[in-house]
Amino acid sequence: MIVRDLVISIIGLGYVGMPIAVAFAKKVKVIGFDINIAKVELYKAGIDPTREVGNEIIKNTSVEFTSDETKLREARFHIVAVPTPVYDDHTPDLSPVEGASRVLGKNLEKGSIVVFESTVYPGVTEDICVPILEKESGLKCGVDFFVGYSPERINPGDKVHRLETIIKIVSGMDAQTLDTVAMVYELVVEAGVYRAPSIKVAEAAKVIENSQRDINIAFMNELSIIFNKLGISTKEVLDAASTKWNFLKFSPGLVGGHCIGVDPYYLTYKAEQLGYHSQIILSGRRINDDMGRYVAENVVKKLISVGSPVKGAKVLVLGFTFKENCPDTRNTKVIDIINELREYGIEPMVCDPVADSQEAEYLYGISFVSRQSIKKVNAVIVAVAHNEFLTYGIRELDSFFACDTEKVVIDVKSILNRNEFEQAGYCYWSL
Template sequence: MSNLLDSLIKKEKCISVTGLGYVGLPLALEFAKHFKVIGFDINQERIALMQKGIDPSKELESSAFEGCDITFTADVADLQLAHFHIIGVPTDIDSNKVPNLNPLLGATKSVASALKKGDVVVYESTVYPGCTEEDCLPILETISGLQGGIDFKYGYSPERIVPGDKVRTLTNILKIVSGSDNEALELIAAVYGTIIKAGLHKAESIKVAEAAKVIENTQRDINISLINELAIIFDKMDIDTKAVIEAAGTKWNFHKYQPGLVGGHCISVDPFYLIHKAKKIGIDPQVIAAGRRVNDFIPTFIAKRIVQSLIEQDKNPGKSRALVMGVTFKEDVSDIRNSKVVDLVRELMDYSIQVHVVDPHGNPNELAHEYGISLIDQPIGDYDVILLAVGHKEYIQMSVADFEKLSKDELYMFDIKGVLNAADYKNYWRL
């Protein structure tokens, strides 16, 4: 294995990264500052953009591509040129909230077709404990005709990328690494240690590393669900949840989570992987499932409060118009995957409310393709209610007068993210 490391350093052999999304692309480019890299993705259109130094996810500047020894390709045959393979494809859930491993298993088949004796395969995709060894390894062995742990090594190093965060970037986040045996672990640690400045944590097994990743977001999901449930209770009692959190936060051991829509491809997805695995081994998890139910209910709750507000204004919801500002899953990013704002928009439409959606970061074609929802270029005004759904910097910088210009009558502001100053508004609501 030390010979492989030497060959990588000397660029006699190279690294492949399969899956060039918000996880794989930054990783591939960072490695390409030190090693020879093959960046593989099945999406030819994305590859064409990256070959021009453009990040399709709009997370990286063109300067990130400079000085990188990397070849972008959609040709699976090019993977045969690599000896250290990294797989970082998305892992989502299907319509029944069951883990969708198709992209992961598909990527595994691609890498398996290129495996040679002495190669190493490392997974970064979020999975349930046991997935690497129970679901992926058999595919690697069957297609390659090689035996894992003997003919090739394998490991797991979960991604910890935070979309939109320009401070906690890839190299500044401590990295968990694990391997099929100690030799694999040390090699994987040495390769990642080349780029990770924050240090490494060597997990005692692949399952430990898998479990550590999946509970990171499960813990956050449960904590936010508690605050969301409290927000529902306090709203009924006419108590400002944000004020309660600020007051409680004066104690040193209180954790100040905020209520809100819990979407995206991590926090709202990962718990289902753990739930799935738990049920397979005969355990029906209660707390994790309850947290998911509460957070998934929030779009419905908000929609009902908006309808209630319209009725209190003596307005017919079916003849009312709402402006939803922001539809991406978090502020200042273009990613719309599993955005709960979409759920909120659909809930409002179910009440026959006419909904207009704007977002300076969202891609209209992606939104229409994925959700059948149209983005308008600019608000047209005369809205009965305005929803600040995502705290994009463009919206936070708007004044009360700016919002009033968009309102039909008296301004009714629903600040879903709780980023505005409540005292500035006569009719204001937040979770």
Template sequence: MYDKLVKKEAKLAVIGLGYVGLPIALEFAKKIKVIGFDINAKRVEMMKNNIDPSGELESSAFEGCDIVFTDSLDVLREAQFFIVAVPTPIDEHAMPDLKPLLAASKTVGKVLKKGDYVVYESTVYPGCTEDDCIPVLEAESGLKFPGDFKVGYSPERINPGDKEHTLTRIVKVVSGCDAESSEEIAKTYELVVEAGVHRASSIKVAEAAKIIENTQRDVNIALMNELSLIFDRLGINTYEVLEAAGTKWNFLKFSPGLVGGHCIGVDPYYLTYKAKELGYDAKVILSGRTTNDNMGAYIAKKAVKLMVKQGKDISNAKVLVMGATFKENVEDIRNSKVADVINELKTFSVNVDVVDPFADSDELHHEYGFSLVEKPGNDYDAVVVAVNHKQYLDLNEDYFKSITSENPVVMDIKGIYRNKFSSDGIQYWSL
């Protein structure tokens, strides 16, 4: 398969052209023939015009690429090597939602031919590729695995907004259903991944490796968040404590905050779901998840307490929330925990305005039920800086005075303004 791809006798297709799929498709398209497939016709048209719907890539990233963007199964049928890069979210009960993944598997199954390869990049629990996806491929195609087609797993490591750790610069974990497929898949990815590839011994090992990457971060951030709850009661600043502790050579540098997005706030639930299925309750992981999921409500309640302390009438209070995306300097609003802060504030009948230089107001309204205001007012009783976008980094005390009433509260979730407030009138707080 690798030789056919390199000689352009075969085509590679990427199914799902979001934050993960589009960068992969474009990198491969610099070397081989690629079909970029997405079910969203509007997004496909944008990409045909060199526009990244996710806002991550410049138009120049499309230049010199041998790629066809389509939502047509007839075009997709021309491919022999398929990469599935669709989202794997959780539902309202924090259970794995495999609908996008299984739908993509059905799509591939409809066009699958003898000798084809299918590689999954979507984050899943160990065993999902073989237990859930392959049966769908077989049912739709009428083919038998592994004799008629090969399957592999190579977990995505795309980090939205990160211009340093890009696809080509991150070691790629790859795996196949047998030794031959593993090697063919590895060589294919080596075409574009300059950092090299790591050949996992099995698909399950590769699946597990991906899911613990973010589970590890989640648990460590949960520890920092719990420490911040303790230190707040002690009247000391968490970031000052971490700064002091960080002088030790082997201290791991994590920080507290809102944990959202499509990875850290989601992936651990896939692992705990599988563990539960096997009869084990993942206590540490679930405890971390609970801590992190409760931080939005904690921050909102803290804001209310501080406003009361400042003599504010909560029923008439106005709060500005700065930042609505799940992390800084991206347009991505998926699983944004800022929504938890806003929803909790509204339970106290607080009037909330939201601004964000990256987020789309219509998307926020559709997903969370609130919209952005064009610009801040000048009479807020509290300001919650929830996401440290680059536009906020250089704001000073005078700016916050210009948008607030007397004796306001400024909540600096990530501590970016620490030691920058001198006025006795402003109640400053950070995690």
């Protein structure tokens, strides 16, 4: 395979696939495929619904955006970047990657290389995806086509750690495939590539990256519960501890999204199949999955402490996305706070200037309110650390409350100045 004459297809044009397509299009011809016709039409119109690279770049990219699967036949190097969610019972939902494999298999040409980027447990690429590709194409893996795995490491909303600046793990089914996969990614990854010795090693490396982060955040969340009982600030404790050179700087918070809150379940699912029941990983998951309820309970406690009625209380939630400065609301844990408050007879108002409002309405039935319409609330929950919210001080929050109201502020991410708000008479609480 001659890299300079390469035609690459990207299957899946979401927060991961679209930036990959744009990056490669600067070097080679790229076909960007997605089954979501509406999304493809937005890209064709120069609109970036993910806000990962921006409208201007989308307008000027040479990526050929399409929903026509037969266009995949023009490429000989395919990158599959579809989501890998979990079902309600926390077992892996492989239907997106299986579906992508079926579509690609129907349009796979001899001599092709298929690289999967979707986060999976070790064995999925070779044991699940390859048989689908073979069945649909009628071709033989290792003879007519070849496979590799290169886990995505893109961090949605992060303008510093991008595809080009993060070392890329690459792997292949054999040495020659690995060489080709490495050369292709080296076209765009300035930080270089790391050659994993096998596909399973690369799959495992990805799934433990987020599992490790999940466990560390769970530890911080457990500490926040303890420190709140002690009546001391978690942030102040972490600031003090962080002065030691080898202290790991993690913070408590809601753990949602498509990676940290999902990937550990892929690993523990595979472990269960092998007869091992996870202890540390699942313990961390239980703590993190319960934080929405914990935050809501403390909202209710603070309302009671200032003499505000609970049932029918006006509670404002600032931020609804799964992380800051990213429009994605899928698998947001803010909904857990809202659902728990509803159990107490509270129907919160939600304001998020960054979130995809149509997505929130479709997935959760949540309609956002404008900042200008917010008046006379009993409590404000700052749930997501969007840049806009980082600028909020006493004046901004005062405008949400009635003048004679005891003001309750729940600062989930500890982005407000605690001393300033307490001195101003606020009832302040944070993780």
